[in-house]
Amino acid sequence: MEGPPEIEKREFGVGEYGRKIARRHLSFEDERKLNEFLRTEAPFYISYSVGYFKFPSATPMENKVLLGSDLVFEFDADEVGLLSERDVWMCDSCGEAGFGYRLKCPKCGSSVRIEIFPDPEREEKLKEMVDALVKDFLLGDFGFGREDVSVNFSGNRGYHIHVRSEAVYELDKSARIELVEYVTGQAIEPQYMFGGVVPCGKDTPFLCVEGPSPSSAGWPGRMARSVLNALERGDRDLLLRAGLKRKDVDALLANRERYTGLIGRGRWPAPKMFPLEVWANIARLTAPLSGHAIDTQTSADIHRLIRLPDTIHGTTGLVARRVKDLSSFNPYRDAVALPSKEVTVRVRIAPEFELGKRTFGPFRDEILQLPLYVAYYLIGRGVAEWSLDSTE
Numbered sequence: 001m002e003g004p005p006e007i008e009k010r011e012f013g014v015g016e017y018g019r020k021i022a023r024r025h026l027s028f029e030d031e032r033k034l035n036e037f038l039r040t041e042a043p044f045y046i047s048y049s050v051g052y053f054k055f056p057s058a059t060p061m062e063n064k065v066l067l068g069s070d071l072v073f074e075f076d077a078d079e080v081g082l083l084s085e086r087d088v089w090m091c092d093s094c095g096e097a098g099f100g101y102r103l104k105c106p107k108c109g110s111s112v113r114i115e116i117f118p119d120p121e122r123e124e125k126l127k128e129m130v131d132a133l134v135k136d137f138l139l140g141d142f143g144f145g146r147e148d149v150s151v152n153f154s155g156n157r158g159y160h161i162h163v164r165s166e167a168v169y170e171l172d173k174s175a176r177i178e179l180v181e182y183v184t185g186q187a188i189e190p191q192y193m194f195g196g197v198v199p200c201g202k203d204t205p206f207l208c209v210e211g212p213s214p215s216s217a218g219w220p221g222r223m224a225r226s227v228l229n230a231l232e233r234g235d236r237d238l239l240l241r242a243g244l245k246r247k248d249v250d251a252l253l254a255n256r257e258r259y260t261g262l263i264g265r266g267r268w269p270a271p272k273m274f275p276l277e278v279w280a281n282i283a284r285l286t287a288p289l290s291g292h293a294i295d296t297q298t299s300a301d302i303h304r305l306i307r308l309p310d311t312i313h314g315t316t317g318l319v320a321r322r323v324k325d326l327s328s329f330n331p332y333r334d335a336v337a338l339p340s341k342e343v344t345v346r347v348r349i350a351p352e353f354e355l356g357k358r359t360f361g362p363f364r365d366e367i368l369q370l371p372l373y374v375a376y377y378l379i380g381r382g383v384a385e386w387s388l389d390s391t392e
């Protein structure tokens with residue numbers, strides 16, 4: 001298999017069942033050595049560092065001498081707030097379980113764990129977010145080349161987007177945090193997007209502020225497009241949430257042609273009822289990646305280890321795949337790797353879900369014959385166990 005670029009400068013870590021990193025500070029001088037290791041040790045999990053080190057196997061951390069680091073954004077379906085009725089909550093205290101999302105067990109009040117299951121609708125939304133990050137921000141605003149950016153399915157709940165470029169190599173933690181804040185729209189500041197007061201044009205009884213037009217670059221253009229879109233759709237709810245008063249929303253929508261005409265030319269109406277902050281709020285509220293979409297701390301962590309692509313994820317049995325064409329990629333079809341020979345498992349609970357081009361479930365307290373890849377997935381999710389009634 002193919003190792004990460006500059007493999008000799010990476011730290012590797014391997015895990016065993018139930019423990020993602022059991023041993024770290026490993027290093028390999030080349031791909032051949034890595035493959036040899038994989039063949040002889042067959043680790044349950046293998047991860048490598050986003051950082052490049054002079055002495056990758058040295059301990060403690062400081063002795064490794066960090067030379068630089070890839071920029072890696074992480075998207076996990078549950079972390080980005082995409083919930084699904086197909087998810088399962090399980091109470092490990094009393095054994096109660098059910099579908100959907102809950103914080104506490106209704107029977108005993110203990111905290112529950114949430115296990116996510118394949119949901120095509122959520123998968124599409126997650127891919128849209130990844131696509132927005134890649135196209136709008138990495139290739140668009142930041143100007144990285146296609147060859148600098150790669151997308152991997154993590155093998156579990158989401159995607160990792162890697163940027164490998166001289167431009168990010170030496171960025172420190174705080175610069176990485178700023179990048180995340182930029183893409184999620186947390187860093188939008190209206191005072192930098194608008195200029196001075198100008199006449200709006202004839203027949204307009206108030207003044208305008210000079211600002212971005214829909215074709216402007218970066219967030220200013222994104223803001224103009226989202227405001228125009230809100231006006232054209234007559235999205236009352238969004239305008240109210242952005243901070244406008246009800247009667248001002250009415251006035252705005254009643255004259256929407258005039259306003260969209262002005263904003264389309266980069267002239268922003270400036271009466272008192274439309275504070276500039278409102279326009280920035282609309283951009284924030286409609287941002288392709290919300291404030292929670294990307295975990296800032298993990299994305300800024302230059303010391304972390306990340307799943308090696310093309311290896312099996314120990315929890316799901318799915319392969320952490322390099323994604324060539326995101327639009328046609330379906331992890332629950334394309335990342336299935338284990339055999340489909342039938343095994344016997346006792347399933348506590350599972351929704352209806354699709355895995356490897358077949359549909360399974362819903363199940364509740366059943367002993368079943370299932371393909372190994374499905375059994376493994378359910379056991380990894382903690383909703384099933386091997387059954388002793390196995391026919392073998």
Ligand SMILES: [Zn+2]
Pocket residue numbers: 091092093094095096105106107108109110
């Ligand atoms: Zn309980």
